[in-house]
Amino acid sequence: MRTARLLAAIATPAVIAAVPAGHAQEAPRPYVVVGDAIPASLTGQSGDAARGRAIVADRQVGLCLLCHAGPFPEARLPGNLAPPLDGAGARWSAGQLRLRIVDAARLNPDTIMPPYYRTTGLQRVAPSFAGKPILSAAQIEDVVAFLATLKH
Amino acid sequence: MNRRQRSAASRTAVAALAAAVAVTVTVALAQTPPGTTGDARRSGYHDMGPALRAMQDDDSANPAMLWVRDGEALWNRRLGAAAKACADCHGSAASMAGVAARYPAFDAQLGRPVSLEERINLCRTDRQKAEALAGGSRELLALSAYVALQSRGRPIAPPDDERLRSYVAAGEALFKRRLGQLNLSCAQCHDDNGGRRLGGALIPQAHPTAYPIYRLEWQGLGSLKRRLRGCLVGVRAEPFADDAPEYVSLELFLMRRARGMTLEAPGVRP
Numbered sequence: 001m002r003t004a005r006l007l008a009a010i011a012t013p014a015v016i017a018a019v020p021a022g023h024a025q026e027a028p029r030p031y032v033v034v035g036d037a038i039p040a041s042l043t044g045q046s047g048d049a050a051r052g053r054a055i056v057a058d059r060q061v062g063l064c065l066l067c068h069a070g071p072f073p074e075a076r077l078p079g080n081l082a083p084p085l086d087g088a089g090a091r092w093s094a095g096q097l098r099l100r101i102v103d104a105a106r107l108n109p110d111t112i113m114p115p116y117y118r119t120t121g122l123q124r125v126a127p128s129f130a131g132k133p134i135l136s137a138a139q140i141e142d143v144v145a146f147l148a149t150l151k152h
Numbered sequence: 153m154n155r156r157q158r159s160a161a162s163r164t165a166v167a168a169l170a171a172a173v174a175v176t177v178t179v180a181l182a183q184t185p186p187g188t189t190g191d192a193r194r195s196g197y198h199d200m201g202p203a204l205r206a207m208q209d210d211d212s213a214n215p216a217m218l219w220v221r222d223g224e225a226l227w228n229r230r231l232g233a234a235a236k237a238c239a240d241c242h243g244s245a246a247s248m249a250g251v252a253a254r255y256p257a258f259d260a261q262l263g264r265p266v267s268l269e270e271r272i273n274l275c276r277t278d279r280q281k282a283e284a285l286a287g288g289s290r291e292l293l294a295l296s297a298y299v300a301l302q303s304r305g306r307p308i309a310p311p312d313d314e315r316l317r318s319y320v321a322a323g324e325a326l327f328k329r330r331l332g333q334l335n336l337s338c339a340q341c342h343d344d345n346g347g348r349r350l351g352g353a354l355i356p357q358a359h360p361t362a363y364p365i366y367r368l369e370w371q372g373l374g375s376l377k378r379r380l381r382g383c384l385v386g387v388r389a390e391p392f393a394d395d396a397p398e399y400v401s402l403e404l405f406l407m408r409r410a411r412g413m414t415l416e417a418p419g420v421r422p
Binding site: 059063065066067076077078079080081105112114115122123124125126127129130132134 | 329330331332333334335336340341344345348349350351352355384385388389390
């Protein structure tokens with residue numbers, strides 16, 4: 001049992017790469033950074049928090065739980081490379097959350113947070129992912145909508 | 153076979169081999185590779201649970217010993233147009249003691265560093281006049297494991313070879329370079345976050361103390377190059393070509409980074 005669980009956990013990074021990145025097919029659209037935020041929705045519309053929760057919890061799509069814990073009682077073994085997502089919606093505005101997902105390196109060049117909506121300045125991207133953001137604009141809006149609900 | 157059947161078959165095979173291996177493996181070693189006091193470096197061995205540590209420590213349970221046995225047979229098999237065995241030139245494999253602890257080494261004829269696997273293949277083509285073994289093939293892993301076993305328990309001792317310096321530097325630069333769609337460098341995970349968890353997986357410090365390793369995820373023996381390729385795929389980078397110089401440069405750097413740590417090959421990892 002223990003070994004099987006361990007195996008499943010260790011296998012995760014390989015699984016990330018083997019599964020296509022959701023619907024993130026289109027090249028990124030332009031956006032405007034104001035201070036430490038992207039105030040406007042990338043799609044011009046509000047995201048769906050329920051869909052966002054599913055993206056965050058899916059380790060092949062959002063990948064979030066590989067590094068962050070959060071209010072996900074069903075999730076097994078979240079990572080601890082980054083702060084828990086609990087209270088993210090209280091700490092940050094929607095615009096601040098959006099920039100931190102889109103391209104956190106704009107705020108901290110040394111961050112390990114992957115740039116979810118940047119396709120430039122990257123090296124040796126695997127051909128199947130080249131030119132595509134990790135998440136689509138619509139997926140990021142869904143995630144922003146979900147994180148904004150995390151007030152505690 | 154499903155995984156359970158394979159695992160059962162593998163256990164049976166391991167048990168059947170126990171006696172033979174116990175006779176052939178005469179290298180005395182500490183059962184628990186010790187960490188050096190005051191040294192923050194840590195072999196992935198110490199991050200494993202007691203069951204996996206016991207599997208590595210017990211030659212009758214360590215699945216890598218199946219490859220070692222094959223390697224011993226290959227060592228003594230005459231082949232190629234020269235009809236020579238490794239043993240015809242090198243004698244007992246005990247003459248290989250320390251070799252795996254200092255490779256990769258600079259090859260003067262090729263004018264570049266070569267890994268232990270490549271050295272084995274150079275012997276095949278140049279001395280045995282046989283075809284080179286495919287990278288990652290069972291035979292090459294078996295010979296590598298058999299040769300590496302001869303250095304088990306020894307400290308990793310890469311030479312201060314002036315000719316290797318630029319390659320080591322290239323390996324270090326590569327270790328620190330962000331790669332792939334996830335834009336992560338080796339150093340960001342293994343230097344900065346070793347010991348933390350990526351999902352349920354503990355991030356090791358990435359010291360190459362036990363290669364080739366029997367990895368449970370692989371259900372087989374694999375080289376450092378295979379492990380490096382796995383990390384590249386994990387960050388969604390395009391792996392380097394199989395014969396690319398990047399792998400040997402990284403290995404050169406990693407061996408220096410692990411200088412003095414105890415070689416545990418062939419190891420077991422999750």
